[in-house]
Structures are given as structure tokens and as C-alpha cells.
Amino acid sequence: MGGVIGAVWAQSADGVIGAGGALPWRVPEDMAHFQRLTTGATVLMGRATWQSLPPRYRPLPRRRNVVLTRDPAFAAEGAEVAHDLDTALDEAAALGDVWVCGGGQVYRAAMARTERLVVTDVDVHVEGDTTAPEIGPGWVLTSQEPCTGWAVSSAGPRYRVRTLERAPLA
Numbered sequence: 655m656g657g658v659i660g661a662v663w664a665q666s667a668d669g670v671i672g673a674g675g676a677l678p679w680r681v682p683e684d685m686a687h688f689q690r691l692t693t694g695a696t697v698l699m700g701r702a703t704w705q706s707l708p709p710r711y712r713p714l715p716r717r718r719n720v721v722l723t724r725d726p727a728f729a730a731e732g733a734e735v736a737h738d739l740d741t742a743l744d745e746a747a748a749l750g751d752v753w754v755c756g757g758g759q760v761y762r763a764a765m766a767r768t769e770r771l772v773v774t775d776v777d778v779h780v781e782g783d784t785t786a787p788e789i790g791p792g793w794v795l796t797s798q799e800p801c802t803g804w805a806v807s808s809a810g811p812r813y814r815v816r817t818l819e820r821a822p823l824a
């Protein structure tokens with residue numbers, strides 16, 4: 655039995671997830687949540703997201719880091735490099751849970767294989783160049799934190815975390 659293939663991201667009220675290669679807000683509580691959720695699992699990310707991490711934060715500690723690229727010469731110190739998404743997901747799921755953690759291209763490419771989404775809504779309006787993938791009708795909300803309303807970050811923005819799972823087939 656393999657692990658769960660999930661995707662985790664944070665998005666603005668308009669669905670923005672990135673601007674100029676960075677997150678266009680600061681919510682330290684979401685960083686802590688991301689750390690808790692993904693520790694011990696494989697984190698799979700696109701080459702651009704890997705390069706957007708400050709060098710001192712990569713590889714993400716206590717996680718198996720896998721970077722997806724089409725460049726056969728690309729090397730990522732402290733991470734494994736993969737060239738085929740399905741193979742990378744299969745190999746990671748055979749080891750345990752795997753979290754797809756960006757960016758926009760890789761979320762979209764992995765959506766069909768994803769069984770769980772953990773989405774932080776950050777209640778801000780920001781300009782950006784990268785957006786979250788569309789969450790189609792085949793998903794059900796299984797939990798929301800807080801249950802109603804919003805939490806307020808120490809850095810200012812309101813935020814909440816939604817978990818969605820694939821709807822059972824009728």
C-alpha cells in the first residue's frame with residue numbers, strides 16, 4: 655500500500671500563488687503548518703520553485719526533496735532530480751506520503767494524480783504572475799481550520815486552511 659499523493663499551497667483571494675518567483679505575502683503560521691504537514695514525507699516541486707527557495711532553506715529539512723525538470727544536466731544539491739512526473743510520483747508514493755508543493759506548472763501537471771488538497775486561503779488581494787490550479791467539481795471539503803471564519807496571522811492577513819478530498823464515485 656502506497657502513501658497519499660497530496661498537493662499543498664497557499665493562495666490569495668484571487669487565486670494568486672506567486673509573484674516574481676516569491677510568495678506575495680508573509681504568513682509565518684502558514685510556513686509552520688507547511689512544515690508540520692510535510693515533515694517526514696517526500697516534497698515534489700518544480701525547478702522554479704526549488705530555485706525560489708533561499709539557499710539556506712533548501713533542501714527542506716527532514717523531507718525527501720525531489721525537483722522536477724526537463725533539463726538532463728540540472729543538479730540540485732541535497733535533492734533528487736526527476737524528469738518524469740508520473741515516475742517520480744509512483745516512486746515517492748511507494749515510499750510513503752508525497753506532497754506536491756509547487757509551483758503553478760507542477761500543481762497543474764500533477765492534479766490528475768492528486769488525492770488530497772490542502773489549501774491555505776490568504777485573505778489578501780495581490781498582483782502576481784502564478785496562479786493556483788482550478789479545483790474542479792470532483793472534490794469535497796473534508797475539513798476547514800478554523801471551522802468558521804478566519805484565523806489572523808501575527809503578520810496581519812486573515813487566513814484559513816481547507817482540506818479537500820476526491821469525491822467518492824457515485
Ligand SMILES: NC(=O)c1ccc[n+]([C@@H]2O[C@H](COP(=O)([O-])OP(=O)(O)OC[C@H]3O[C@@H](n4cnc5c(N)ncnc54)[C@H](OP(=O)(O)O)[C@@H]3O)[C@@H](O)[C@H]2O)c1
Binds near residue numbers: 722
Ligand atoms: N503559494 C504557494 O503555495 C506556492 C508554492 C510553491 C511555489 N509558489 C510560487 O510559484 C512560482 C513558481 O511556479 P512556476 O509555475 O513558475 O514554476 P514551477 O512549477 O515551480 O517549475 C516549473 C519548472 O518545473 C519543470 N517542470 C514542470 N512540469 C514538468 C514536467 N511535467 N516534467 C518535467 N519537468 C517539469 C520545468 O523545469 P525546467 O524548465 O528546468 O525544465 C519547469 O520550467 C513562484 O513564484 C513560487 O514562489 C507558490
